[in-house]
Amino acid sequence: METRLVEVQKLKKFFPIKGGVFSTTVASVKAVDEIDFFINQGETLGLVGESGSGKTTAGRTMLKLLQPTGGKIIYKGKDITKLTPNEMRPLRRNMQIMFQDPYGSLNPRMPVGDIIQEPLDVHAIGTRKERRQAVKAMMETVGLRPEFEKRYPHEFSGGQRQRIGVARALVLNPELLVLDEPISALDVSIQSQIINLLQEMQQRLNLTYLFIAHDLAVVRHMSDRVAVMYLGKIVETAENDELFDHPLHPYTQALLSAVPVPDPEVKRERIILQGDVPSPVNPPSGCHFRTRCPYAMPICKEQEPAMIEVSPDHTVACHLLTKK
Amino acid sequence: MAEEMVEITKKRQKKSSEDYTYVGMVFHRLTRHKLAMAGAAMLIVILLFVFVGPLIWRADPNAQIEGIEGMFNAPSKAHPLGTDDYGRDVLARMFFGGRISLFIGFVSAISSTMIGAIVGLVAGYYGGWVDNLLMRFTDAMLSMPTFPLLIALSSVIGKGVSQIILVIIVFGWMQDARLVRGMALSLKEQEYVEAARAIGASANRIMWRHLFPNTLAVLIVSTTIGIGSAIIYEASISFLGFGVQAPFASWGNMLQNAQQFIWKAPRLIIYPGLAIFMTVLGFNFFGDGLRDAIDPKLKL
Ligand SMILES: Nc1ncnc2c1ncn2[C@@H]1O[C@H](COP(=O)(O)OP(=O)(O)O)[C@@H](O)[C@H]1O
Ligand code: SF4
Ligand SMILES: [Mg+2]
Numbered sequence: 315m316e317t318r319l320v321e322v323q324k325l326k327k328f329f330p331i332k333g334g335v336f337s338t339t340v341a342s343v344k345a346v347d348e349i350d351f352f353i354n355q356g357e358t359l360g361l362v363g364e365s366g367s368g369k370t371t372a373g374r375t376m377l378k379l380l381q382p383t384g385g386k387i388i389y390k391g392k393d394i395t396k397l398t399p400n401e402m403r404p405l406r407r408n409m410q411i412m413f414q415d416p417y418g419s420l421n422p423r424m425p426v427g428d429i430i431q432e433p434l435d436v437h438a439i440g441t442r443k444e445r446r447q448a449v450k451a452m453m454e455t456v457g458l459r460p461e462f463e464k465r466y467p468h469e470f471s472g473g474q475r476q477r478i479g480v481a482r483a484l485v486l487n488p489e490l491l492v493l494d495e496p497i498s499a500l501d502v503s504i505q506s507q508i509i510n511l512l513q514e515m516q517q518r519l520n521l522t523y524l525f526i527a528h529d530l531a532v533v534r535h536m537s538d539r540v541a542v543m544y545l546g547k548i549v550e551t552a553e554n555d556e557l558f559d560h561p562l563h564p565y566t567q568a569l570l571s572a573v574p575v576p577d578p579e580v581k582r583e584r585i586i587l588q589g590d591v592p593s594p595v596n597p598p599s600g601c602h603f604r605t606r607c608p609y610a611m612p613i614c615k616e617q618e619p620a621m622i623e624v625s626p627d628h629t630v631a632c633h634l635l636t637k638k
Numbered sequence: 639m640a641e642e643m644v645e646i647t648k649k650r651q652k653k654s655s656e657d658y659t660y661v662g663m664v665f666h667r668l669t670r671h672k673l674a675m676a677g678a679a680m681l682i683v684i685l686l687f688v689f690v691g692p693l694i695w696r697a698d699p700n701a702q703i704e705g706i707e708g709m710f711n712a713p714s715k716a717h718p719l720g721t722d723d724y725g726r727d728v729l730a731r732m733f734f735g736g737r738i739s740l741f742i743g744f745v746s747a748i749s750s751t752m753i754g755a756i757v758g759l760v761a762g763y764y765g766g767w768v769d770n771l772l773m774r775f776t777d778a779m780l781s782m783p784t785f786p787l788l789i790a791l792s793s794v795i796g797k798g799v800s801q802i803i804l805v806i807i808v809f810g811w812m813q814d815a816r817l818v819r820g821m822a823l824s825l826k827e828q829e830y831v832e833a834a835r836a837i838g839a840s841a842n843r844i845m846w847r848h849l850f851p852n853t854l855a856v857l858i859v860s861t862t863i864g865i866g867s868a869i870i871y872e873a874s875i876s877f878l879g880f881g882v883q884a885p886f887a888s889w890g891n892m893l894q895n896a897q898q899f900i901w902k903a904p905r906l907i908i909y910p911g912l913a914i915f916m917t918v919l920g921f922n923f924f925g926d927g928l929r930d931a932i933d934p935k936l937k938l
Contacts, residue, residue: 379836406838419829423660423851432847433837466660482833 319390319490319522320376320409321352326384327368327375331595344594345371347546347602348385350621353490358516358523360537360554362530362569366591367543369526370414373492376524377409378402389490407437410483414495416475420467427453427463430481437486448485456481456511473504477511484515492524497532509536530569534558539627542566545602546594548621552628562630564607601633609634664855667931674927680920684913688736697730700885713905722892722906723899724885732909735887739914740865742799742872742888743921746806747864751857753807754814759845759853761815762822773819780812785878792880799882802875806868814860821853855932859925866921873914889914 326348333340345368353359361369374380376387378394387395394405410433413419420429427449434445450460456477467475476496483491493512497505509532515521527533533540534554541551542565550563561567568587588606592598598605604614611633619631668674695718702724713720719728761772788805795801825831826849834844869889875881876890877897884891889910896906 374832377836379832403838406836411833411836413829413833415829419833421830421834421848421852423854424847432834432839436837436839436843468660479833482837486837 316354316357318352318388319355321350321388322372322376322385323350323388324348324385325350325372325375325382325387327371327380328383341595344546344597346375347597349543349546349548351541351548351551353522353524354538355489355522356516356520357538358525358536360533360540361524361526361543362528362533362540363543364591365528366594368546368594369528369543370494372543373411373494373524373526377411377492379411403437407433407486408488409490409492410486410488411492411494412476412479412483412496414499416472416479416499417467419479420475422467425464425466426458426470426478429467429478430463430485433482433486439486449481452481452485456484456515471504472500473507476500476508480508480511480515484519484521487519488521490522490524492526494526495528498527498529505532512536530558542569545591545597547602547631549603549632550628550630556625556628560628562624562628562635563603563632564609564634565603601631664928664931668927671927671930673923674931677920677923677925677927680916681924684736684740684917684920687913688733688740692730692733695729695733697727699730699734699887700726702726719909720903720905722903723895728906728909731887731892732889732913735889735892735910736913736917738799738882738886738888739869739872739890740917742803742806742882743865743868743917746803746810746868746871747861749803750807750810750868751814751861751864754811754816755818755850755853755857757811757815758818758820759822759849762819763826763841763845763849765823769819772815776812776815779809782809784809785874788875788880789878797880797883799886802872802881805875806871810864810868810871814857814864817856817860818853821856822849825849825852856929859929859932862921862925862928866918866925869914869918869921 325346326344327346328342328344330339331341331343332338347368349368349372351359351361361372363369371380375382378387378397382395385395386393389405389409394402397405420426424432427446430452431445431449434440434448439445440448449463453460453463458474458477458481462470467478470478479496496512497508500508512523513536516523523536525533525536527536537554539551539553540557541548542557542563543549544565550557550561550566552560557566558570561570588608592602592605598615600616601607601610601614601619604610607614613633617633619633619636621629621631622635623629624635703721703726719732722728722731757772757776761769788809791805791808792801795804822845826844831844831848834848839847872881872888873890873893876888876894879894881891881894882888884895892910893907893914896903896910899906
């Protein structure tokens, strides 16, 4: 029986834009606009979408690193939306994040041993000696030489830095890990090493991943289920193979058509997306995708398409499907 | 053969740029900065003069030679820099006055930088009304007329070394507060700060373990230049008569005292004046060099 580890309902995160003499809120960036998803214990949910679609914001808001503007976050059946930072602290042991930028995510003035040890210090786990021991063991686990604990981040390569990031995120033995484009800043030759490490860790520690990426091939490789995001909305969610073999939303189809198909027998029509992504400050009315959708209809402008379940565990928000 | 040489030099360069720690890198760049080295040389001379000098020339700075013939003696074997209006040995007074001036400079510059750092970190990290309140207070402090207030303050707290230090701190932390606030505002957006919040680190921990160490290099520069300013400040306060009180010497009060005898014994002005000038210039040169050395965008 699968158990839901985390779930978000109608999650919203708007960033106010201040302006004018009295710096009042004149508008807001609708980075995440009422999204729903869940992640089961031990699985990987892939979250894909173009840059700026709100993936990072969704991940951070789910961890309450950003206070949601609306909606609910339910962790292990408990509503954590309204918890204060102090009430969140014990929960932070169980939910961690790994960042995209191997440079910005490590304090340049801290030796890596201290960086990896900090979570243990914050949660006052074990004696000083035990913590140091745990750090060394963790470094070994992620493929770093423990004797490098006194070195500073700038002495490591991009791939090694991401390993440091993994070590910091895992040293508390968490349940849930948000991976925010963990390989997109790395050389292609290094990417697979980090992916392998993440998969190995998931198996060993029974981790649950929210895997954020814009590279669809990697998402397909990593995920059990995939959610597609466009301009603050989730437009389609499905089990991995189902989504890649039978994409239903025009945006998903467009994204997939841009990926080279491994089997030359399968001919896929290439859909070129027209125009730019509209601003999340003033997203199009109705369906957010309508300005670039090749199938846009009058109703798409007037009414926001509802999320409907077309088959078990495959949901799509598009008027093309409700018409039938 | 030539290629091999290129390889070897490449390897060497690689070692020199990557194997250095941050401190080592800054030091390396500093040694290539001519002005900084000139400043360092001046400061070494001053420090040797003030701290080693008294071991060689053991005269009591406060001992007076009685009678008219003891006063305003020209430099001689008995008094290498002559005597002053009380018949005291000027060289010995220069040693001890320098110690006092440097002490005031160090203590007040370091303390005011620390206070500025605390105010700036809290304002920048918390933002919102905390930031508003602290920065308006900082602005208010910056727009106060320092010298009239100083005179008022001195009449309340009295005169002396610790009072001078207090006054310099009270009027000296604001620039650093602004500097650190600006840095904290941008540093707190860094992902490693987000990472610290993700592990549940407290605001205090983030400010002191993550933001502060990243402002330290800039603060050291500011403190270095601040020591020079504090020494000037001490001299100015002394000039108003609120400085270190007789019979104890500081370069500031030696200068102040000597102004009455500017025609009679100009050397009494020249010695402390030159010492202050060299010290302040030394700290400024060194501080500017340090600023350049920690700036990774600058080629040295
Ligand atoms: N702190 C912030 N303040 C204002 N706008 C933000 C902030 N963070 C993200 N945004 C905006 O929200 C939108 C979504 O950003 P993000 O979540 O980073 O997208 P993604 O990770 O999919 O690239 C973007 O338009 C971005 O400019
Ligand atoms: S709702 Fe309309 S505009 Fe949106 S994806 Fe479907 S067809 Fe295109
Ligand atoms: Mg992102």
